Amino acid sequence: MKAIRRFTVRALIPESLTSLTALAANLRWSWHEPTQRLFDEIAPDVWRESDHDPISGLGLVTPERLAELAADADFVGRADALHADLRRYLQEPRWYQGLADPKPQTIAYFSPEFGIAAALPQYSGGLGILAGDHLKSASDLGVPLVGVGLLYRSGYFAQTITNDGWQQESYPVQDPDGLPVTVLREPDGTPVTVTLALPDDRSLSARVWIAEVGRVPLLLLDTDIPENVADLRGVTDRLYGGGGEHRLLQELLLGIGGVRAIKQWSELTDHALPQVYHSNEGHAGFLGLERISDLVGNGLSFDEALQLVRGGTVFTTHTPVPAGIDRFDREVITRYFSGDLLPGVAAPDVLALGDETANGGSADVFNLAIMGLRLAQRANGVSRLHGEVSRAMFRGLWPGFDVSDVPITSITNGVHAPSWTDPSLVDLAVDRWGTTDTSRADWSDPSLSDAELWSRKHGMRERLVADVRRRIADGYRSQNPQAVLPSWIDELLDPEVLTIGFARRVPSYKRLTLMLRDPDRLRAILLDPERPVQIVVAGKAHPADDDGKRLIQHLVRFAQDPELRSRIVFLPDYGIGMAKTLYPGCDVWLNNPLRPLEACGTSGMKAALNGALNLSILDGWWNEYADGENGWVIPSADGAADDEERDALEATALYEILEHQLVPRFYEREDDGLPQRWMQMVRHTISTLSEPLSADRMVREYTERMYLPAAAMERELNASDQQRARELAAYKQRVREAWPQLAVAHVESGGVDAVPQVGDVLRLRAYVQLGSLSPEDVTVEVVCGVPGTGGELLDIRTQPLEQQQSPSTSRPEHTLEYAGTLPLDRAGGFGYTVRIVPRHELLLTPAELGLVAVADQ
Ligand SMILES: *Cc1c(COP(=O)(O)O)cnc(C)c1O
Numbered sequence: 001m002k003a004i005r006r007f008t009v010r011a012l013i014p015e016s017l018t019s020l021t022a023l024a025a026n027l028r029w030s031w032h033e034p035t036q037r038l039f040d041e042i043a044p045d046v047w048r049e050s051d052h053d054p055i056s057g058l059g060l061v062t063p064e065r066l067a068e069l070a071a072d073a074d075f076v077g078r079a080d081a082l083h084a085d086l087r088r089y090l091q092e093p094r095w096y097q098g099l100a101d102p103k104p105q106t107i108a109y110f111s112p113e114f115g116i117a118a119a120l121p122q123y124s125g126g127l128g129i130l131a132g133d134h135l136k137s138a139s140d141l142g143v144p145l146v147g148v149g150l151l152y153r154s155g156y157f158a159q160t161i162t163n164d165g166w167q168q169e170s171y172p173v174q175d176p177d178g179l180p181v182t183v184l185r186e187p188d189g190t191p192v193t194v195t196l197a198l199p200d201d202r203s204l205s206a207r208v209w210i211a212e213v214g215r216v217p218l219l220l221l222d223t224d225i226p227e228n229v230a231d232l233r234g235v236t237d238r239l240y241g242g243g244g245e246h247r248l249l250q251e252l253l254l255g256i257g258g259v260r261a262i263k264q265w266s267e268l269t270d271h272a273l274p275q276v277y278h279s280n281e282g283h284a285g286f287l288g289l290e291r292i293s294d295l296v297g298n299g300l301s302f303d304e305a306l307q308l309v310r311g312g313t314v315f316t317t318h319t320p321v322p323a324g325i326d327r328f329d330r331e332v333i334t335r336y337f338s339g340d341l342l343p344g345v346a347a348p349d350v351l352a353l354g355d356e357t358a359n360g361g362s363a364d365v366f367n368l369a370i371m372g373l374r375l376a377q378r379a380n381g382v383s384r385l386h387g388e389v390s391r392a393m394f395r396g397l398w399p400g401f402d403v404s405d406v407p408i409t410s411i412t413n414g415v416h417a418p419s420w421t422d423p424s425l426v427d428l429a430v431d432r433w434g435t436t437d438t439s440r441a442d443w444s445d446p447s448l449s450d451a452e453l454w455s456r457k458h459g460m461r462e463r464l465v466a467d468v469r470r471r472i473a474d475g476y477r478s479q480n481p482q483a484v485l486p487s488w489i490d491e492l493l494d495p496e497v498l499t500i501g502f503a504r505r506v507p508s509y510k511r512l513t514l515m516l517r518d519p520d521r522l523r524a525i526l527l528d529p530e531r532p533v534q535i536v537v538a539g540k541a542h543p544a545d546d547d548g549k550r551l552i553q554h555l556v557r558f559a560q561d562p563e564l565r566s567r568i569v570f571l572p573d574y575g576i577g578m579a580k581t582l583y584p585g586c587d588v589w590l591n592n593p594l595r596p597l598e599a600c601g602t603s604g605m606k607a608a609l610n611g612a613l614n615l616s617i618l619d620g621w622w623n624e625y626a627d628g629e630n631g632w633v634i635p636s637a638d639g640a641a642d643d644e645e646r647d648a649l650e651a652t653a654l655y656e657i658l659e660h661q662l663v664p665r666f667y668e669r670e671d672d673g674l675p676q677r678w679m680q681m682v683r684h685t686i687s688t689l690s691e692p693l694s695a696d697r698m699v700r701e702y703t704e705r706m707y708l709p710a711a712a713m714e715r716e717l718n719a720s721d722q723q724r725a726r727e728l729a730a731y732k733q734r735v736r737e738a739w740p741q742l743a744v745a746h747v748e749s750g751g752v753d754a755v756p757q758v759g760d761v762l763r764l765r766a767y768v769q770l771g772s773l774s775p776e777d778v779t780v781e782v783v784c785g786v787p788g789t790g791g792e793l794l795d796i797r798t799q800p801l802e803q804q805q806s807p808s809t810s811r812p813e814h815t816l817e818y819a820g821t822l823p824l825d826r827a828g829g830f831g832y833t834v835r836i837v838p839r840h841e842l843l844l845t846p847a848e849l850g851l852v853a854v855a856d857q
Helices: 015-025 027-031 033-042 044-049 054-060 063-070 073-091 126-141 230-236 244-269 287-297 302-311 330-337 347-353 368-374 384-393 423-433 450-479 487-491 519-527 546-560 576-585 603-609 643-667 676-689 695-741
Strands: 107-110 145-150 158-161 167-170 193-198 202-213 216-222 276-280 313-316 327-329 365-367 378-381 498-503 533-538 568-571 588-591 613-617 631-634 743-750 761-769 778-787 793-800 816-823 831-838
Touching: 015 033, 015 054, 015 063, 015 073, 027 033, 027 202, 033 044, 033 054, 033 073, 044 054, 063 073, 107 126, 107 244, 126 145, 126 202, 126 216, 126 276, 126 695, 145 244, 158 450, 167 546, 193 244, 202 230, 202 244, 216 244, 230 244, 244 287, 244 330, 276 287, 276 695, 287 302, 302 313, 302 695, 313 695, 327 330, 330 347, 330 365, 347 368, 365 368, 378 384, 378 695, 423 450, 450 487, 450 568, 450 576, 450 676, 498 576, 498 603, 498 643, 519 533, 519 643, 533 576, 546 568, 576 603, 588 603, 603 613, 603 676, 613 643, 613 676, 631 643, 643 676, 743 831, 761 778, 761 831, 778 816, 793 816, 793 831
Parallel strands: 107 145, 107 276, 145 216, 276 313, 313 378, 498 533, 498 588, 533 568, 588 613, 613 631
Antiparallel strands: 158 167, 193 202, 202 216, 327 365, 743 761, 761 816, 778 793, 778 831
């Protein structure tokens, strides 16, 4: 293949329109409706063609049109006013600035993908969109984040569907010069590069692009530069494109290269170095090793450096599905870390951090999620249920502790409302209540009539129908270049019909084709002459996942039936641009994963913000927010004998809800033709869910529960020449060495009758051996709760016992005596045990070291 030299010519913008250039250069336009309207005015067709991207859009506008606008004083005035508004947005104090000091000046947020706008296609699905929403809300709240990721030449992939329903991938190459990014440069103009030493005297370099996401800079590393040998230029070719070493190189670059890029950025732009590092999933986990390497270079031991790094690191786990967790052969890790990659960090240290054997895994494997947990003092899952699932999934790392002691909390995901709420709902809120914040509006206010809200929803459905027809026509043309466009395309879907959306990536646990279990039953639901239903489906299967592609094919073929095709449509190439019309256009959002494999799921949240009702398995976020008035719960057949039976039961439940509850409710019309009960549910959904499902709520939670405490810990560990980090490392080592000698030798109880009653007080006395440790090093405590069937305690509480200064004479030799009381304040099953756990003020929880000595039962 001949190499094509490609570049993008940027438009020459007249002097009086420089505000446009400034507005286009900051991705804030992607969630700022007034700025989008301004660009739309320039040339509506161009705007649509460029997928609403002002950078490439401006390049397509004719010089005549630009000259015309430059001479239009009104237009120029509005552009200047929007530019002034942007400058104010970038500088004014916001929520974070009102928080008490001390607080971190910089927080780094690492993610392998970022979904910010259709114009910057650097995402595959939920993880990336979430990262994008996190940055946008951080910007709106004034949280001083800096994002770090990779710039993939071809992003994920573009999906087309052949006539027989098979997914085809293509990898359009993006020219960064046509993207809303700029190169980070030295003062003399040379592009900044970061370099990683690889085995066999090779090295990998990357340049650093910056995307401005409102107030948040996003640094994106790119290896496609002349400094690299040919095969290494391709390291950042595709997102999740390769396995094995290709993936490892991407992750080394993201973690290690990312920290190096931040150091240069901070120096060049006068920003403080981050005090807190947040790793969005395990892929970026190597960032901790680069920081350890720096600290070792400054004279700390590996263990001391580890304490400091852990203190300031937050790790978010995103999936209970094993395929979502990166694992490598230990041999490969050894090879990469035996050279000059990270001075001061030896391969065995790295291997120990990613060893999964304690969690029941393989001895040959290095696990990035497990390294992520070991390198971060604070960790979380992404919904309450996923927090529970994660604690159970990783409990082997904290042996001897109850599941509820496992130090992984949860922060439920949220979505960035200004990006995902339909402009017509925002307009309504502005007209009625004078706010663009739909979560502050009172949607149950009777002065807002059902008719008015219904007509907005109708408009949203109409725009979806138009968008579907346009996309299907485009797809048809590209598959059948010679053919005339068939007339059925103009009859696809109907804006009067109950519309259900189902769009997501297509891993098997999401069960794209559950709705097809009983094709005749679905057909009858769709084609009901009085109460028809239409379904819009979209989603990409991973290029290597033929099973997923077969699911898509199954669905596409079903939808090709001439009778059905106006009622069920598969839209190729699911992405942000499509999603923005899809969520608002739906009345119902369907989600039927295999519980509990959907960690959170955010598409249903975006639908809810737009007044769609959810119809979902009780998984992820829906497990904590379904309230009977905001949608329908598809019961999970947890007791089913196998997957086959489970699918059958859950599909039947799905059909029944549709047939007997959901569809009738939508078509139950009053004299005015409106579905009054339905509208009540819509109002209830928008009013009660908009705030809790917002990414603002999520980012505030991360800030208050994770970033601020992590920064305080980092400050403490760093103070007086890292004195406390050294102390903590020494404490941990001493405790680990001494632990095998610790024991709860004997426990005595008294104070309750043979038949204990509420109000009785249990008196406890425990004799313990602490070996070489002293009483200050540990807590001796009673753990009580309700005995579960598996011999463990549920719903546990702990209470410390006091060391007795004048021990009783019956004390066994070489033991210390502890005592305390425990009021029995609840009726029902009761169990307790006495245990010894490490105690140090810099430990976040007693489980942190995974050390516990429990009384023999
Ligand atoms: C929200 C979103 C997703 C993630 O949806 P889930 O429900 O979390 O699977 C994926 N892709 C796009 C384009 C989205 O907007």
